[in-house]
Amino acid sequence: MKITIENLTKQFDNHLAVNNFSAQIESGQLVSLLGPSGCGKSTMLNMLSGILTPSQGKIWFDEDDVTDVAAEKRGVGLVFQNYALYPHMTVLENICFPLEIQRVPKAERIARAKEMAQLVHVEDLLDRLPKQMSGGQQQRVAIARALVKKPRLLLLDEPLSNLDARLRIEMREEIRRIQQSIGITTIFVTHDQEEAMSISDAIILMKQGVLQQMDKPQELYDQPKNCFVADFLGNPTINKLNAVYEGGRLLVEGMPCDIETSSVPASAPLYLSCRVESVLINQKPSSIKGTIIDTYVIGKENIANIQVGNSRVRAYIDSDSALRPTEEVTLSFKNKGVFLFDANSGERYI
Amino acid sequence: MKRWSKISFKRIEPFLYLAPFLIGIIIFTLYPIFNVFFMSFKENYKYLTGEFSGYGFDNFVQILSDPYFIQSLKNTFSYVLIVIPISTCLAIVFAVLLNQNIKLKALFQTAYFLPMVTSVTAVGMAWKFMFNYNSGLINFFLNLLGFEGINWLQIASNNFAALAIFGICNILPFIIILLLSGLQNIDPLYYTAAKVDGANTLTCFFRITLPLLAPTICMVLIVNTISTFKVFNELFPLFNGPGIAYNLFTVVYYIYYQFRGLTPPKYGLAAAAAIILFIIIFCFTMIQLYVQKKYSLEENKS
Ligand SMILES: Nc1ncnc2c1ncn2[C@@H]1O[C@H](COP(=O)(O)OP(=O)(O)O)[C@@H](O)[C@H]1O
Ligand SMILES: [Mg+2]
Numbered sequence: 243m244k245i246t247i248e249n250l251t252k253q254f255d256n257h258l259a260v261n262n263f264s265a266q267i268e269s270g271q272l273v274s275l276l277g278p279s280g281c282g283k284s285t286m287l288n289m290l291s292g293i294l295t296p297s298q299g300k301i302w303f304d305e306d307d308v309t310d311v312a313a314e315k316r317g318v319g320l321v322f323q324n325y326a327l328y329p330h331m332t333v334l335e336n337i338c339f340p341l342e343i344q345r346v347p348k349a350e351r352i353a354r355a356k357e358m359a360q361l362v363h364v365e366d367l368l369d370r371l372p373k374q375m376s377g378g379q380q381q382r383v384a385i386a387r388a389l390v391k392k393p394r395l396l397l398l399d400e401p402l403s404n405l406d407a408r409l410r411i412e413m414r415e416e417i418r419r420i421q422q423s424i425g426i427t428t429i430f431v432t433h434d435q436e437e438a439m440s441i442s443d444a445i446i447l448m449k450q451g452v453l454q455q456m457d458k459p460q461e462l463y464d465q466p467k468n469c470f471v472a473d474f475l476g477n478p479t480i481n482k483l484n485a486v487y488e489g490g491r492l493l494v495e496g497m498p499c500d501i502e503t504s505s506v507p508a509s510a511p512l513y514l515s516c517r518v519e520s521v522l523i524n525q526k527p528s529s530i531k532g533t534i535i536d537t538y539v540i541g542k543e544n545i546a547n548i549q550v551g552n553s554r555v556r557a558y559i560d561s562d563s564a565l566r567p568t569e570e571v572t573l574s575f576k577n578k579g580v581f582l583f584d585a586n587s588g589e590r591y592i
Numbered sequence: 593m594k595r596w597s598k599i600s601f602k603r604i605e606p607f608l609y610l611a612p613f614l615i616g617i618i619i620f621t622l623y624p625i626f627n628v629f630f631m632s633f634k635e636n637y638k639y640l641t642g643e644f645s646g647y648g649f650d651n652f653v654q655i656l657s658d659p660y661f662i663q664s665l666k667n668t669f670s671y672v673l674i675v676i677p678i679s680t681c682l683a684i685v686f687a688v689l690l691n692q693n694i695k696l697k698a699l700f701q702t703a704y705f706l707p708m709v710t711s712v713t714a715v716g717m718a719w720k721f722m723f724n725y726n727s728g729l730i731n732f733f734l735n736l737l738g739f740e741g742i743n744w745l746q747i748a749s750n751n752f753a754a755l756a757i758f759g760i761c762n763i764l765p766f767i768i769i770l771l772l773s774g775l776q777n778i779d780p781l782y783y784t785a786a787k788v789d790g791a792n793t794l795t796c797f798f799r800i801t802l803p804l805l806a807p808t809i810c811m812v813l814i815v816n817t818i819s820t821f822k823v824f825n826e827l828f829p830l831f832n833g834p835g836i837a838y839n840l841f842t843v844v845y846y847i848y849y850q851f852r853g854l855t856p857p858k859y860g861l862a863a864a865a866a867i868i869l870f871i872i873i874f875c876f877t878m879i880q881l882y883v884q885k886k887y888s889l890e891e892n893k894s
Contacts, residue, residue, distance in 0.1 A: 292788070293787065293788065313788050314788070314790035314791070315790075321786075322781060322785065326781040326782060326785040326800075328782060339786075339789060340789040340790065343786075343789055343790045343795060344790060389791075399598075539836070555833065
């Protein structure tokens with residue numbers, strides 16, 4: 243099912259939680275709603291499920307305007323961060339509950355619930371109560387409960403936040419597998435960019451209720467529309483250097499830089515943002531100089547911390563690199579993964 | 593020698609701290625309980641001289657053939673069996689309503705709980721006026737609705753109904769408070785989840801609220817069954833005694849009557865009645881605990 247969101251706005255008392263949000267989600271896709279805590283992701287999701295009524299704007303499911311349709315009539319499945327399994331019902335009863343409300347005959351109800359339990363791999367736990375299961379198992383049951391009524395749209399609100407790191411990776415792959423196997427349109431809320439990057443067909447990045455950019459994960463990483471998007475994605479986070487355009491050339495931390503620029507306002511404060519993998523050390527002649535502060539290893543990667551003017555830059559180095567702290571180095575940049583932003587508006591120039 | 597006394601002081605020290613309370617309990621609770629127990633078996637017991645003719649079941653035989661005692665058992669059982677279910681059901685409805693986000697919530701809550709901080713006697717006096725045949729509020733509303741007024745207090749056959757209505761309204765606030773605290777422990781997320789699954793208010797109530805409130809309801813039932821079996825205070829403001837024509841004896845009133853209403857007082861009979869009431873309450877509580885335990889065991893078994 244295709245979902246169209248048109249100028250959606252939600253105002254709480256004096257707080258604008260979602261602001262003029264428009265997006266289109268293609269049928270069968272898994273789209274992540276990504277953004278820092280409090281940026282309005284849950285509010286957005288609750289408006290899609292019908293729990294909250296929008297202050298303004300419209301929501302379309304395919305060709306139907308569902309803006310004023312009640313939650314129970316929308317046919318969406320919802321999975322919560324802390325599962326919200328009914329504590330007094332067994333796994334089987336929990337999964338059956340949505341069907342019971344639809345008055346599906348008992349035999350069919352149980353058959354369908356068991357089918358779902360199989361899909362999410364909890365078929366051996368049907369008689370357990372929620373409190374007798376681990377977080378990962380509970381989350382699987384919650385997904386089965388959301389899917390059993392064959393919803394047209396699956397909404398997941400930070401479904402992995404309560405799980406430990408290893409289980410999180412396992413479960414996100416599970417969610418992707420389940421989503422692919424039934425081909426349901428899915429919106430996955432998360433504040434973890436890595437999670438979003440790894441499972442989504444597309445990512446919607448939000449900040450303070452405003453949509454920043456909607457794109458394929460790699461596109462979002464390679465072509466951020468503004469400074470916030472560039473900052474939010476990537477681990478380690480992107481390097482940010484102070485820059486200014488003066489006398490027809492770019493000064494980075496006061497040092498002239500040969501990056502080609504055009505149509506950049508003169509004298510305005512800028513950021514030159516570059517991905518960690520786009521920084522080259524001592525490879526090309528350049529007038530940008532820095533001092534090594536330290537070097538360290540994360541997994542198989544060697545990283546150097548470099549002081550450049552008033553900023554710090556991280557760069558990958560060879561594992562057999564002879565770079566030592568206090569050493570002077572020359573920095574240059576690859577063509578890819580280097581952006582120039584307005585420091586105030588965040589607008590991107592290159 | 594010195595060391596020994598130090599150790600022994602350490603041993604008895606805790607009991608010294610407990611002593612004031614223990615002595616109070618022994619004098620005012622334990623001693624009377626044992627005394628009542630023995631008294632109930634003493635035949636022809638004279639309280640002032642302490643004489644009695646021997647131990648036996650004479651007191652029990654006497655009260656069990658006393659029509660007033662049989663009547664008091666009947667009244668007490670009817671009272672419990674009517675007041676407990678009705679008040680609990682009403683309280684569940686009111687508690688659920690008070691737990692909603694309604695306007696003037698605080699005002700309603702205060703209004704419901706006001707009777708709880710007022711004495712039974714004062715509230716009872718107010719009810720006495722409300723039950724008044726000619727000018728009472730209750731008959732006024734009955735008339736408004738097109739019914740004839742009922743002579744609640746002066747006609748013996750209506751006395752029990754008046755007592756039950758008063759009793760129900762009197763314990764309602766207490767139950768509502770307990771249930772409200774139980775309701776507040778239910779995560780609102782369950783209702784959100786159920787709503788998205790398509791459940792309406794009634795389904796939510798029966799499939800989520802009620803099962804999750806069951807432990808609180810169980811506790812309320814036990815506490816209130818015990819207290820309503822001891823119905824006594826309620827008789828005074830309404831009837832100044834056991835109803836018109838002595839038709840509203842309750843077990844506790846019967847006990848009181850054997851002490852205070854007769855000359856000479858029949859302590860043995862009062863003690864025997866107290867023992868019977870104790871056995872009844874004990875059995876009821878055991879049954880409830882058993883049911884509750886079995887219920888929660890079944891829940892944990894799977
Ligand atoms: N019911 C509400 N009343 C008032 N403010 C709310 C309410 N729900 C959310 N908000 C506010 O709206 C903003 C967005 O909240 P939310 O959508 O829950 O953020 P997220 O899920 O992205 O962390 C927050 O600042 C939050 O305080
Ligand atoms: Mg949230």
